[in-house]
Amino acid sequence: MKKIKVKKYGLELVFVVIVIAAMIPIVLDAVANVKNQGENQGTRVEISMSGFTPPVIRAKAGEKITIQLVNPDNSQHSDGGGWHQFASDELKIDYKLPPESTKTIQLKVDQPGEYVFYCDVCCGGKENPSMQGKLIIT
The missing domain is CATH 1.20.5 (Single alpha-helices involved in coiled-coils or other helix-helix interfaces)
Structure with a gap:
């Protein structure tokens, strides 16, 4: 047993x-x-018809910067078809986001300073202050 x-x-x-x-x-x-x-999951930046939220991103020189770009607008917007852009001439970057999408980018900026980023696809383009933001590197 x-x-x-x-x-x-x-x-x-x-x-x-x-x-x-x-x-x-x-x-x-x-x-x-x-x-x-x-x-660090990075900074979430929403790009919509009203601009960038938040409009300022802060980081340290030489560190990897992770930015999650979020475009909540849909394709029904008459100005730009809902597309948005995260671009900076000084940093030589240009990312375009289709409507209702998310994209994660990574940057490394070695020089301290203030770098302007913008959306030039809609809403008055990069000349519109609400479609601009700053990356402040210390």
């Missing part, structure tokens, strides 16, 4: 070990995702 119990528990033990082994990659991936959420 004892031999049967040993075999029964032995099979259950093998099953438990297999289940735990199968769960290890899933748990490790979940832990890594939670850890990454605590790290």
